[in-house]
Amino acid sequence: MIRTERLLLRKPQLDDDLAEFVADDAVQRWIGGPEDPAALIERWVGRWERNGVGPFLVELDGRLIGRVGFIVWDNRTWETSTYDLAGAHAETELGWAILSSHWANGYATEAARAAREWIERDRIISLIDPANVRSKRVAEKLGARPTERVTTPHAEADVWVHP
Numbered sequence: 001m002i003r004t005e006r007l008l009l010r011k012p013q014l015d016d017d018l019a020e021f022v023a024d025d026a027v028q029r030w031i032g033g034p035e036d037p038a039a040l041i042e043r044w045v046g047r048w049e050r051n052g053v054g055p056f057l058v059e060l061d062g063r064l065i066g067r068v069g070f071i072v073w074d075n076r077t078w079e080t081s082t083y084d085l086a087g088a089h090a091e092t093e094l095g096w097a098i099l100s101s102h103w104a105n106g107y108a109t110e111a112a113r114a115a116r117e118w119i120e121r122d123r124i125i126s127l128i129d130p131a132n133v134r135s136k137r138v139a140e141k142l143g144a145r146p147t148e149r150v151t152t153p154h155a156e157a158d159v160w161v162h163p
């Protein structure tokens with residue numbers, strides 16, 4: 001569990017309800033959704049079990065407002081993977097998504113900065129659709145810099161490297 005000035009970041013549990021998160025079209029259009037909330041929470045819990053890192057749920061005053069945290073990719077294919085399977089090709093991505101009713105309050109930046117301080121990895125990236133201006137702004141505010149453009153199975157993305 002991580003506390004920031006305004007937020008609480010905690011590990012997801014199977015009984016967490018992601019219904020509002022998956023129903024938020026303004027969020028889902030950028031992250032490949034929507035999908036079944038039960039399948040999604042299983043995936044998030046599974047990432048923690050496989051990698052020891054994963055997405056944190058972000059809470060404001062006890063209410064779930066998003067998720068910020070880590071996904072492991074294989075940089076040979078730019079598919080999601082695990083540290084074990086990808087080995088030296090593993091990349092740790094820091095990602096963010098906040099309910100659209102709470103945008104532009106600095107929550108994504110605050111939560112992502114705290115997650116980045118928590119993880120013990122030398123290299124952290126963020127994969128960002130070049131058209132996603134809000135997300136690029138978060139990356140800039142965190143001091144990340146765009147390096148190369150890659151093609152994931154879903155879309156083109158710029159690789160932002162964190163300091």
Ligand SMILES: CC(C)(COP(=O)(O)OP(=O)(O)OC[C@H]1O[C@@H](n2cnc3c(N)ncnc32)[C@H](O)[C@@H]1OP(=O)(O)O)[C@@H](O)C(=O)NCCC(=O)NCCS
Pocket residue numbers: 026027028030031095096097098099102103104105106107108109110127128129132133134135137138
């Ligand atoms: C990207 C996202 C997480 C940002 O969340 P947030 O809590 O609003 O982020 P912050 O408030 O920390 O920062 C957002 C910045 O974008 C800016 N912004 C908002 N709308 C913008 C627009 N249309 N054009 C340019 N910048 C914009 C805000 O002004 C703010 O910058 P500032 O602090 O310099 O003013 C949120 O928009 C989201 O969940 N989007 C959908 C999911 C997504 O895209 N995730 C990232 C996938 S790579």
